[in-house]
Amino acid sequence: xxxxxxxxxxxxxxxxxxxxxxxxxxxxxxxxxxxxxxxxxxxxxxxxxxxxxxxxxxxxxxxxxxxxxxxxxxxxxxxxxxxxxxxxxxxxxxxxxxxxxxxxxxxxxxx
Amino acid sequence: xxxxxxxxxxxxxxxxxxxxxxxxxxxxxxxxxxxxxxxxxxxxxxxxxxxxxxxxxxxxxxxxxxxxxxxxxxxxxxxxxxxxxxxxxxxxxxxxxxxxxxxxxxxxxxxxxx
Numbered sequence: 001x002x003x004x005x006x007x008x009x010x011x012x013x014x015x016x017x018x019x020x021x022x023x024x025x026x027x028x029x030x031x032x033x034x035x036x037x038x039x040x041x042x043x044x045x046x047x048x049x050x051x052x053x054x055x056x057x058x059x060x061x062x063x064x065x066x067x068x069x070x071x072x073x074x075x076x077x078x079x080x081x082x083x084x085x086x087x088x089x090x091x092x093x094x095x096x097x098x099x100x101x102x103x104x105x106x107x108x109x110x111x
Numbered sequence: 112x113x114x115x116x117x118x119x120x121x122x123x124x125x126x127x128x129x130x131x132x133x134x135x136x137x138x139x140x141x142x143x144x145x146x147x148x149x150x151x152x153x154x155x156x157x158x159x160x161x162x163x164x165x166x167x168x169x170x171x172x173x174x175x176x177x178x179x180x181x182x183x184x185x186x187x188x189x190x191x192x193x194x195x196x197x198x199x200x201x202x203x204x205x206x207x208x209x210x211x212x213x214x215x216x217x218x219x220x221x222x223x224x225x
Binding site for chain 2: 034036041042043044045046049087099100101102103104
């Protein structure tokens with residue numbers, strides 16, 4: 001199973017760009033990299049997913065280097081509402097049981 | 112389109128009692144999941160289902176049972192509740208299996224066993 005390692009917590013200020021890096025040294029060829037966001041007292045919410053290089057959507061960007069052993073979630077111009085826990089998942093394409101949520105990164109945004 | 116709904120939102124159980132956590136999705140997803148989340152921790156997979164009539168164990172299945180008689184419903188049964196089962200329980204569904212497919216989560220059930 002591909003285990004992930006993320007920083008436990010990060011702090012930033014409104015308007016800044018925040019980059020959260022996830023390490024996944026044992027990623028398998030078929031694994032996708034997915035990031036979820038979780039607000040207090042809510043279930044996680046899908047943010048972005050990628051396999052290699054760079055993916056961008058209206059919320060975030062995901063950078064994946066060629067060796068795929070790490071990935072970086074980039075949140076542009078964060079606001080107070082981006083305060084949440086962010087989970088990096090590395091999952092086998094076809095196996096429902098192989099998805100592991102780590103402890104996540106607790107991001108705190110200050111005014 | 113309500114997505115994934117869970118009932119109840121909160122529940123307090125005494126040790127040894129039993130209960131069923133309900134989960135329903137209206138997206139016609141084949142795959143459904145039950146997770147538990149202890150305070151300050153990530154989610155751990157309890158059971159999952161790949162379709163009606165088919166279920167399988169996740170990482171922490173002991174003390175729980177599931178059934179899947181319809182595509183929409185995936186109830187989680189706790190038998191003989193123990194304090195170690197105090198947690199927040201999330202149900203999720205996805206169109207297909209695996210990390211490549213987005214999981215849609217319900218709002219959670221906060222369970223306390225005393």
